[in-house]
Amino acid sequence: MLRIGNASGFYGDRFDAMREMLTGGPLDVLTGDYLAELTMLILGRDRLKNPGLGYARTFLRQLEENLGEAKDRGVRIVTNAGGLNPAGLAAAIGELSDKVGVPVRIAHVEGDALPLPGGALTANAYLGGAGIAECLRSGADVVVTGRVTDAALVTGPAAWHFGWGEEDLDQLAGAVVAGHVLECGTQATGGNYSFFGEHDVRRPGFPLAEIDADGSCVITKHAGTGGVVDLGTVTAQLLYETAGARYAGPDVTARLDTVRLEQAGPDRVRISGVRGEAPPPTLKAGVTRVGGWRNEVVFVLTGLDIEAKAELVRTQVEEAFTAGRPAHVRWELARTDRADAPTEECASALLRLVVRDPDAEAVGRVVSGAAIELALGSYPGFHVTAPPGKGAPYGVFDAVFVDRADVEHVAVLPGGERVAVPSAARTRPLEQPAGPDLPPPPSGAPVRRAALGRVAGARSGDKGGDANVGVWTRSDEAWRWLAHTLTVRRFHELLPETAGLTVTRHVLPNLRALNFVVEGLLGEGVAAQARFDPQAKALGEWLRSRELDIPEALLAGQKQVNR
16 A cells, blocks of 8 residues: 655645644655646746746745655655756755755656747646656655646656556556545645535645555545545545546546545545546646736725715726726626624625736726726725735736647656656547436425525636536435536526536536536636636535525435535
């Protein structure tokens, strides 16, 4: 068995998680995921200021406190904290090793960086775990990568430990699923969980996977840590930022419709049965660029006549754009107010103005002047949450696909030897399987109007400009109802913001789940901040709050904390 833990789900995650994982129980490998679409843009801007940067500096500070602990316990560390400069981070770790007097063998993975298209800030292919496995075979204690898939941080160590080759597709697919559950840290142990009221999730522990040679695993956490690992928390993370039954990656395409979950004890969920297929002939790559300039003003509207006050200031600001209207202007009125409120804040609504334009001048003084010069001549009680600034640049993320042959995957071993990592010899174009058979529809029964979240959980997230919402149930009866009720048409009705957008529904019966992909909801991606919730993190909770007719028998079987 191979024990792989996670100590970071994003750049900025809990700083002391590395020490907690190293000291909390047995581990063979500790991973850290620091990269996301937005992170690549942040690191790209860091590198513009200092070409020696471009990596996650938090990791280096964590390692300074914990390198000796990892070495003493024989725990290998594998991380994508190298970002845009894995060689630079590897060199910095070498200097740190000398400084703290803990000799370690350091290797890194290169080749994800692609030639920059015109106007791009970063361009990186998503590599698999084969380079990581090569580094570990060479005896590396610490392996640093750039842009690999999140799951590669697990597939690489597992392939090294068990001696898997690229033909061991089912085993690799099992490791991909384990890696996907671990990648976001405490989201697998009760964090951001729909049914959070059932557990103490104030400080959830970080997850680990006990992986067997056949690719099956048990998801768990160190004894005595907070949070929970159960079928729901694992299901929620399996649905996070995925789409259809075939989950493609550079190592293997994992069939999510073959995943089987079993509660194997307290805080232990077994994952088995995962089938794998040859990976696609192309690699996904992420390209970031500066898209233009952005500014915003939030007007506070208090008391009576909220709609009329909002209309007045909207009209005044629009008429004040005499020097030129920004290319994109968006108004959103959030009715956070309530009648006869006991405090002024509870009596107030927020009117948010967001502008974007390729020209910095178009979102700077033009906007701040149009808003603030109204301070004594607009609606009663005029004020804003903060004075508008000059505006700031925003980023754009694009996903493209490149031929595997155009990407040079290289493992740089502890002694400096460079080993070319061959691409997959066998590939298969990606296609989604035909929809599975649905369970029989529920028979007619008394219904009651209630929120969807009374009987279903959800988790949502972003992939570039698209959003996904995974919805699951915890009983076969609820699944039968959900599968026939929550159609694409009903999804559009419940979430009017998705009207006019392409929504694709994927059915995953083994998980009692539906996964919806909403194309274009997030515009040009999280860095563009075109939407109130730019990463669609709460889209699933909005869906759960929407009401529809639900069989009374299902509602009667739910705990009150699910409301």
